[in-house]
Amino acid sequence: MNYTFPKLETLALSSCNLTKIPLFLNSLKKLRNLDLSRNKIGGQLPKWFWDVGKGRLESLDISSNLIEGRIQQFPWKELTNVDLSDNLFQGPLPVPPLSIFSFWAAENGFSGEIPSSFCKVSSLAVLELACNNLSGSIPQCLGNLTNLYYLDLSANKFEGTFPWSLDNCASLAFLNISYNKINDTFPKCLLEAPLPWIIDLQFNEFHGQIDPPIAPFLSCKLDIFSISNNNLGGQWPEEYFLHCLNLWSVDLSNNRFEGPLPIPSPGTVLYSIANNKFSGKVSPLICNATELVILNLSNNSLMGTLPECLLSFSKNLSVLNLRMNMILGVIPRKFAKDSKLGTIDFSQNRFQGTLPRSLLYYENLEVLNLGHNRIEDTFPNWLETLPKLQVLILRSNIFHGFVNSPRATWPFSELRIFDLSNNNLSGPLPIRHIMKLTAMMNRDKKQGKLQYMGRNGYQDSVMVTMKGLEIQLVKILTIFTSIDLSRNDFAGELPMGIGNLKSLKGLNFSHNNLAGYIPPSTRNLIELEWLDLSSNKFSGRIPQELLDLISLEFLNLSKNQLIGPIPLGRQFNTFNSDSFVGNPRLCRFPLPETCANSSREIPPVTILQENDKEHGGWFEWRAILMGYGCGIVAGVSLGYIILGSRKFEWLMELLERKGAHMRKKWRRNARTSYQR
Structure with a gap:
């Protein structure tokens, strides 16, 4: 069958179970936008593919396929958006066209360093390279891209320092460089920039102290803030999160922060400060965060008693973890009706008293x-x-x-x-x-x-x-x-x-x-x-x-x-x-x-113990039977019988014959005695 659509400019064949690139694409001379995402296309891209649209292609999406091989460069000089993510590409990253606006290449096997040619693309706004085998340093010149607002380099092997200064953090809204080996002090510009809504630096080697921002709390738009699993320390700016009204996820865990417990904002949903050195009491102000789903304060130096509201302030609370602190007193008795609480971990503290019966109300526990x-x-x-x-x-x-x-x-x-x-x-x-x-x-x-x-x-x-x-x-x-x-x-x-x-x-x-x-x-x-x-x-x-x-x-x-x-x-x-x-x-x-x-x-109803010191080779025999009724022990003791060594074999034979009968009789008597 012949396909001739000479004037077609946009073609979307997403999720069509294609196993190879349709040959008719070569005839679409005016094609501008091509979407072949979420298919099963495998193998390498055919040579004729690079002639699709006769050099006029502006948008290309071949993500979520099984395409492999290498790409050296793109022939389309007007290409603004390209999505190669979730494939099997290997080798160095391709040289981007100077016209590129968004470049998506996550979840492939690209290796080597980020080409400096990316720094020449002044229009670049989105760079997504997560989950590859990229290495080396993040090019310092990326910090000069004043239009870059989305950068994801997570789960690679980058080393070196962070490439941004205060002046060119202004447009950055999304930053994820987690799961690398960046060794630097915390980039202070991130707390003072007006736009960041996601900052994820977890699992790196950031170190030192985070100084409070010069003009804090004026334009905080953060949604997600994760700096866990680094080597950061010092006292966290105590009131910072209270002014980030949109902040729903905070993770400071596995660092060396100290000082009073930072209070999450009222809208925070996920909050973890685990494995730090925060100290002092748990303030009742934490109960103002009524949207919390996960609250993890474990492995710190928190002390004192808990506020009575802690088990009742949020109906949505699913996890409450205070493990490994120095909290004392009784467990709070107040509870939240229709609670979703699934985990309560108060282990390795100094709680006293009895268990509160209010735990019965946590049916999702x-x-x-x-x-x-x-x-x-x-x-x-x-x-x-x-x-x-x-x-x-x-x-x-x-x-x-x-x-x-x-x-x-x-x-x-x-x-x-x-x-x-x-x-x-x-x-x-x-x-x-x-x-x-x-x-x-x-x-x-x-x-x-x-x-x-x-x-x-x-x-x-x-x-x-x-x-x-x-x-x-x-x-x-x-x-x-x-x-x-x-x-x-x-x-x-x-x-x-x-x-x-x-x-x-x-x-x-x-x-x-x-x-x-x-x-x-x-x-x-x-x-x-x-x-x-x-x-x-x-x-x-x-x-x-x-x-x-x-x-x-x-x-x-x-x-x-x-x-x-x-x-x-x-x-x-x-x-x-x-x-x-x-x-x-x-x-x-x-x-x-x-x-x-x-x-x-030895027969099953007896316990024989040698007692050479007291009886010179004789044996001391005691038969103790435990009867069970409503959890109370009923025992019948036959006392002590001291036997000569020549009578031992006679006793063995007797018990072998009578053991089963005696056991049933004793247990029946034990139950009868208990019932009386």
């Missing part, structure tokens, strides 16, 4: 992290009804008493991280909570890109004990699951149904008073990467079934009463002796003890 404080309370069972709660961290506080049985049918149904470690909790292991953590029961079989917890551009972060080490998870994968009840005073046995938690990554019950056998059902924990049952009273053999846990990278069974040979093979061959020490009757690799005399196993 996904992350509640109160670890490493001085909160003194019983376990907050009432949180179990929060429908979206995925992370509950109460570690290293003064929570005490029993973890009573849940009232809800499916308590904590979405919980993925459950951490009560290092408290004063006691009583039976909270089996009824553990066995109803449905989010840990089903493996996520969905394939695709990994996802992290967070919202509105913010990513949640928590401290967990993982594989024996305290680790800060900067990002939390949505498939990450762990239970940590270590360093409490829980008693009882591991439930046989523990294997139902098939998506569990980590399990830590160390430093408690747990007893009994390690159930063979642990073989079903197929995603488990670390298991720590150390410093308890577990008895019997290490189940051979643990060999099936091929994802297991860390195991600690030390300081228990386990006996017999350590399983051999698979990941067990990688564990060292530290995983098993403190079990006097364990044997085989990696321990030095052999297994010549370890053929007989």
